[in-house]
Amino acid sequence: MELRQLRTNDAEDxxxxxxxxxxxxxxxxxxTYEEEKNQTAAKYKERFTDPVNSFTFGAFEENELVGVVTLFREPLIKLNHRATIVAMYIKPEKRGSGLGKILIYKAIEKAKSLEGVEQIYLSVVSTNIPAIKLYTTCGFSIYAKEKRALKVDNTYYDEEHMVLYLVNN
Structure with missing residues (x-):
């Protein structure tokens, strides 16, 4: 298993x-898939060249990308002490293998290395119990629940908003 920050040549994968x-x-x-399918890998190539505010990590098994997570640092001065984890995904056949925890810890490690970052946020659909357990195990705690945050077709999904404080107050 290789774990590393993605580079421009990883954009297609x-x-x-x-x-x-x-x-x-x-x-x-x-x-949604419909919104994304007409995009190109070029937008990710550009994102992968940002050395300051965007960091995407990938897990590779036999040169196949099997899991990813992205950490964004807030660029605005008043929000620069914050980072957000987004776009976490593990191939279904690799779930439950500990890979998610490895990726989350990699993102946390990166956030800790960024001068001034004090807290990390993420949001997760309330029905995704395995993900909530993973994030809780990694030190995140729920600070809010957003009712009807997402609407897929005619079904609403609530989201749990979670935070991990890197600096004690």
């Missing part, structure tokens, strides 16, 4: 996995 994620878990992401 990332885009393919992203489309899979949107098809496999449509209720877990704000973006």
């Amino acid at each position: 990332y885009f393919s996995l992203r489309l899979e994620a949107l098809q496999q878990s449509p209720d877990a992401f704000a973006t």
